[in-house]
Amino acid sequence: MSNENKKALVVDAEVLVYNPESIKTLRKGGNILYIPWAVLLELEQLRGKPESRLEADEAATRIEEIRNQQDGTLRVFQNPSFANLDGLNRKLAKHHVIATAKDLQADMQKNKGKRGGKIDFESVEIVSREPIVRILAGELKIVAKDYLSDQVPVREYRTKEIRVPATWIYRESFPYREEFEKIEQNEGVICVSDCNPTGVFCKSFAAIRKGDSFKIISKEIEAAGIRPYSLNGNGPNWYQYIALEQLLDPEIELVFLQGGAGSGKTLLALASAVEQKNHYGRIVITRPMVHLEDEDNMGFLPGNVEEKMDPWLRPITQNLNLLKMAKKKGGEDQAASASRSFPISGGKKIVKKKRGVRGKAGVNMKDGAEGADKYDKIDFIPLDYIRGTTFHRTLLIIDEAQNLTPHQVKTIVTRAGERTKIILTGDLGQIDRRKMLNERSNGLAYGIATMNGPPAVGVTTFKDTVRSHLASLAEERM
Missing domain, CATH: 3.40.50.1010 (5'-nuclease)
Known part of the structure; x- marks a missing residue:
């Protein structure tokens, strides 16, 4: 040669x-x-x-x-x-x-x-x-x-707005029109209409594209007692409506939720998992264990696998606690900032380990969130144990997916078995593995860029954060 x-x-x-x-x-x-x-x-x-x-x-x-x-x-x-x-x-x-x-x-x-x-x-x-x-x-x-093969262009995924007649709010669906800008399958849109008597156009409802039409998302949509939540009376959080519709649609097998801290992505993913437990049979949750200075300190921590994982799982268990509280509050409008309505008590775990359940990190959800009495466990599994395993009849949640490489995301998604749904949540602005990953080379960005479009895939990018004024201000400016 x-x-x-x-x-x-x-x-x-x-x-x-x-x-x-x-x-x-x-x-x-x-x-x-x-x-x-x-x-x-x-x-x-x-x-x-x-x-x-x-x-x-x-x-x-x-x-x-x-x-x-x-x-x-x-x-x-x-x-x-x-x-x-x-x-x-x-x-x-x-x-x-x-x-x-x-x-x-x-x-x-x-x-x-x-x-x-x-x-x-x-x-x-x-x-x-x-x-x-x-x-x-x-x-x-x-x-x-740099190694560029898996890097994707940095782009802002925004939720599009389309103008529709106000009377369409009473429909279940409406046809796709050529004058709408390009909208992918399962992509959510905010529908703007002249619903105001003054003639001013306002945001009326949300819908997602299904084939050649749009399905209007019910304003009563909820999962495990959790409904879309707005902050300070600023109107409905349409991004959460769209996310819940994608999460609860059994035809959508892969969902990406991307948004800043406080957007509600993790809580909504967990609520949808609880709601659909009987359909999938098993819930598996994992997240990357990102270490300080990229050092492996897990082996030096005391206890078994579950106890070693506890620091990384704390955000998950806190959200599970909020689901339990949502049930006790009678299903009021709770979502992304449930912590605002339900303060978390000093790390005390409401969700407890149950003896005798399968896996090393079982969580007993009995008397927990809405519908939790119908099943007995959620599996918390280290990421190393997830990859290489084929899951059947499983709803798999991967939190903090922006800290995975494209290869890791591909390895996980390509092992999905029958009746399995995978949800990846993350924030492209909060990448912790900066030695290896950036906004263009992380697994969440790669997954969204390469998988968005087919009927089996849904993507939601959150804009609103349902947090205190100070937290929202810091997210925007810092």
């Missing part, structure tokens, strides 16, 4: 863990993938971290399989020279990436034009997820790029 346009690509561990499939992607077109020895050692260390162990294992397996093929497209590079690389640290794998690329550059220049030379590439590039590595490489005249 000709060397023309073939590249030597030096990769860091962050790329391999971000998406193990990068090992295949980067070698397309005859490119040669170079993995420094120090990067392999770092990959071994990443196998001990909670959010990367499965990806590190998969990357190592792929590397071994390709090496066994002996086709020369993947090479391990040992002992790069650090000569004339003042300031770089031999103890850092990321600096070995730069030194390796510099060595390959020197070899390429040395053998350029020689007949029978051993160099079988035309250029050298670094592929790294770390901006500092790319900056340092650029200063050394080495081309360095």
Whole structure:
């Protein structure tokens, strides 16, 4: 094969863990993938971290399989020279990436034009997820790029408004019209009509597209005693109406809820799960256990798996407590800011563990939320246990999905079995794994961008936060 346009690509561990499939992607077109020895050692260390162990294992397996093929497209590079690389640290794998690329550059220049030379590439590039590595490489005249294959454009998903006659509010549905801007299947819209006697158009109701028509969302919609909630009398929270309709529609198998803190996405997801427990048979809840400084502290915490997970599950258990309180309040208008109406008492758990239920992290919902007396458990399962498992007749909630990689989201969604619904909630403005993820490269953004449109998928982006004035102000300005 000709060397023309073939590249030597030096990769860091962050790329391999971000998406193990990068090992295949980067070698397309005859490119040669170079993995420094120090990067392999770092990959071994990443196998001990909670959010990367499965990806590190998969990357190592792929590397071994390709090496066994002996086709020369993947090479391990040992002992790069650090000569004339003042300031770089031999103890850092990321600096070995730069030194390796510099060595390959020197070899390429040395053998350029020689007949029978051993160099079988035309250029050298670094592929790294770390901006500092790319900056340092650029200063050394080495081309360095981010891994872009799974990144999606940053775009603002807004809920569209359409004008309709006021009399349509009494219908159950209305036809799709060409004059409406493009609206995807299951996409929610806010319907504006001249319902005001003064002739001023106002927001009258919400609807979602179903085929060639729109289904009007009932203003009485609720789940487990939870109804859409407005703050300070500012009118209905139409985003919550749309979200509840998508969550309760059995034809929608995958739902993305994206919004800021206090928008109600997690509580609505939980309420819909409680409401539909008999249909799906089982509720499974998980969320990434994002650690301070990306260190695995879970193993040092006392107790069993459930007790170790408690700090990460506290937002979930608090919302389950609110569902119980909603029932006691008789189903008043409760939703996103139930904490505003129902203060949470100092961490005291109302939801208690039940002995003898299946799984390591069962929660007894008896005498809990609306309809909870019809079933006995919700499973809290670590993310590592979720991936690789096929779920049947299950409603699976993945909270804080913005802290997952696209590869992790794909791994979970592609394992959905029969009669299974997956709900991913998150806030694209609150990404905690900044070393690896950003607004374009996280799993929630990737999932929304790639999956939005088919009849089995629904997406809601919340605009309103149902919080105190101060909390809303901080969310907007800080």
